[in-house]
Amino acid sequence: MIQVRSGALAAGLLLAFSAQAQADQVKSPADGRREVVVRFGDLNLSTPAGAAALRNRLRMAAERVCAPRPSTGMDLTGASHFSACFKRSYAAALAAAPTAYARGGSGSVAVQAFAAR
Numbered sequence: 001m002i003q004v005r006s007g008a009l010a011a012g013l014l015l016a017f018s019a020q021a022q023a024d025q026v027k028s029p030a031d032g033r034r035e036v037v038v039r040f041g042d043l044n045l046s047t048p049a050g051a052a053a054l055r056n057r058l059r060m061a062a063e064r065v066c067a068p069r070p071s072t073g074m075d076l077t078g079a080s081h082f083s084a085c086f087k088r089s090y091a092a093a094l095a096a097a098p099t100a101y102a103r104g105g106s107g108s109v110a111v112q113a114f115a116a117r
Helices: 002-022 048-066 076-103
Strands: 035-039 108-112
Touching: 035 048, 048 076, 048 108, 076 108
Parallel strands: none
Antiparallel strands: 035 108
16 A cells, blocks of 8 residues: 555656656746746647646646745735636647647647736
């Protein structure tokens, strides 16, 4: 039982570290919008595991470009802005991924921060 848990823990940590390694640093292009390029050329997106790994990478990248996330529930404005940014950034990256995958090449998509409306 302990071996199963430690194996699952190791797999989870490996997934988290590989997701971090697949995302470039947060950059601010000339327009000032923060972005991270997420690479997925190493994933087989025709499998449930590969698709889940891509969604996880995109989710983590959206959190990074929209950071900082408010640390307390007291900052309602900050939480609202983070939530709106995250939802729009993640949705845009998910929508762009199939086109990027179909193009082939390096298999990457830019995750950009969107300001709250």
